[in-house]
Structure formats: structure tokens, C-alpha cells
Amino acid sequence: MRYSISNHKGGAGKTTITACLAEALAARGRRVLVVDLDPQANLSRRLGYDGEALAGLVTVSEVVKADEFGCAAQAITACRWALPLTEQIDLIPSRFDLENRIPEAGQLGAHMRLARALAGVTDDYDVTLLDCPPSLGHLVQLAFAASDGVLVPVRPEYDYVAGAVRVREFLAEHAANLARPGLTVAGVLVNEQDRRRGLHGFHVESLAELFGDLVWQPSIPSRSVLAEAIDAGEPLRAQNGPAVRDLTAIFDELADRLEKLNAAA
Ligand SMILES: Nc1ncnc2c1ncn2[C@@H]1O[C@H](COP(=O)(O)OP(=O)(O)O)[C@@H](O)[C@H]1O
Numbered sequence: 001m002r003y004s005i006s007n008h009k010g011g012a013g014k015t016t017i018t019a020c021l022a023e024a025l026a027a028r029g030r031r032v033l034v035v036d037l038d039p040q041a042n043l044s045r046r047l048g049y050d051g052e053a054l055a056g057l058v059t060v061s062e063v064v065k066a067d068e069f070g071c072a073a074q075a076i077t078a079c080r081w082a083l084p085l086t087e088q089i090d091l092i093p094s095r096f097d098l099e100n101r102i103p104e105a106g107q108l109g110a111h112m113r114l115a116r117a118l119a120g121v122t123d124d125y126d127v128t129l130l131d132c133p134p135s136l137g138h139l140v141q142l143a144f145a146a147s148d149g150v151l152v153p154v155r156p157e158y159d160y161v162a163g164a165v166r167v168r169e170f171l172a173e174h175a176a177n178l179a180r181p182g183l184t185v186a187g188v189l190v191n192e193q194d195r196r197r198g199l200h201g202f203h204v205e206s207l208a209e210l211f212g213d214l215v216w217q218p219s220i221p222s223r224s225v226l227a228e229a230i231d232a233g234e235p236l237r238a239q240n241g242p243a244v245r246d247l248t249a250i251f252d253e254l255a256d257r258l259e260k261l262n263a264a265a
């Protein structure tokens, strides 16, 4: 199954959660494909591909442009994390020139290009995660049209909650236009919750009112070790200390929920 990771607001933790869920699934032996749909290419760098490494690669941009059934296979590359994760996680990388696909949105059927490119390709994987930019424009529509569910990372602050609600409203209004009439928010993942901050508690409660049991447990705390792993382009497991064990356990529980969803589909 394929899941878009989306919030209309930037900095919610989309890329972080995509990478950490992929890591948790890979650590239990699952095969995971991650697709970077953000021209900022943060996920690609996170998995070991910086500007130079990306230069010569076939990326999601070429695949969307080619618009042929199954052509995404040509862009698949192993993630550059150490063994065993490199064998479990594959990446379709992105580059800043993915922006060039946006003006093509007006061409008939353009929003279906990624779904066509991924046809058959994701059958080899237990889970496919599509990391979206903070938008509801063409690149995200490409992802939604190729997805079975949408996961929404949220920081417990006003603009992020509003961004999550906009994703839900967009799907209610437009999923059918993207040939995915049943596509809905399958999970809301609370990121960077600080339990000492009253405002965070307030927004976690309002998320529960808005999304009910679609809010996945547990929430993800803010931890410098996670930011350090992101900076280093390494998996969480490459870091040391008790915070790594806590976070690993948290992402394991979130991966359990994702696998339940996957099994029910
Ligand atoms: N749980 C967390 N703990 C610490 N830092 C975090 C956490 N989640 C996100 N961050 C920080 O916030 C930044 C933005 O997160 P990111 O996943 O790139 O957001 P998005 O992809 O939604 O724009 C990261 O680079 C990292 O520094």
C-alpha cells in the first residue's frame, strides 16, 4: 500500500516521520520504498544523497515527465544508510528541478502521471511512503492520485492543526477528481509535543476532537538526538543514548499502527 505524508504547513515533521517510519519498518525486515516529492529534496539527503550524489541520477522529475506505466522503476536507488537498512529501503529521489513539473499541471491527465509511473513498481514493497512538500498543489496531487491513504504529521500549534484540517477538506472535495474517491486521512501523527507547554496540551485535545481515533499514539517528543540524526543524514539507530531507545520504541508503535492499516486494506 502507498501512503502520502502531507500537511499544508511546512516544518510539521513530514520528512522526519517518513524517514523514521521507513527505518522502523525496515528494522523489522519490511521492504520499504520512499518517494521524495519535495523539490527541496530533504528526504533524499536524509537517506544519503546530497546535491552531488543526486546530479547524475534519474529522479522523480524525469519519471513524472516520462509518464509511462511502470517507468518509476528506472529511478529506484538503494538508500545509503548502513547495512541492513540499505537492503530494506529504496528511494526514488528528488532534485530542485522537480519544480519544472508544476507548470505542466494543465495538460490533460497530468495529475495521473506519478500513479501511472508507479504502476506495478510498488508491488515489490510492503509499504510505499510518499513525502510531500507543504502544499496542496500539483506535486501533492500527483502523490494523492497515487496513494491509498494520507498520513498527516502535526505539531500541536494552530497553523499546523489548520494545515491538517485543510488536507482533510481538500481530500473531501477533490479526491474523486484525482481518481481516488475513497482517499482520506488515515492517521494524524503528533510531532514535537512538549508536555510542559499548556498550549500544546490544548491543541492535542482539539486534534482529538477534530480527528478522533485517527490520531495515532504515542505522540513524538522533540529530541535533539533526532535533529542530529537528520543533520547527519543517518538513521536514528546510528545515534546513542536513552533518547534513541525511547524514540525507537515510539516509532515502533507507530509502525505497528501502519502495519495494521496495511493488513486491513
Ligand atoms: N521530533 C523532533 N525532534 C527534534 N527535531 C525535530 C523533530 N521533528 C522535526 N524536527 C526538526 O524540524 C525540522 C523540520 O522537520 P521536517 O521533517 O523537515 O518537516 P517537514 O518535512 O514537514 O517540512 C527538522 O529538520 C528537525 O530539525
Ligand SMILES: [Mg+2]
Residues within 6 Å of the ligand: 014, 015, 016, 038, 042, 043, 132, 133
Ligand atoms: Mg519535508
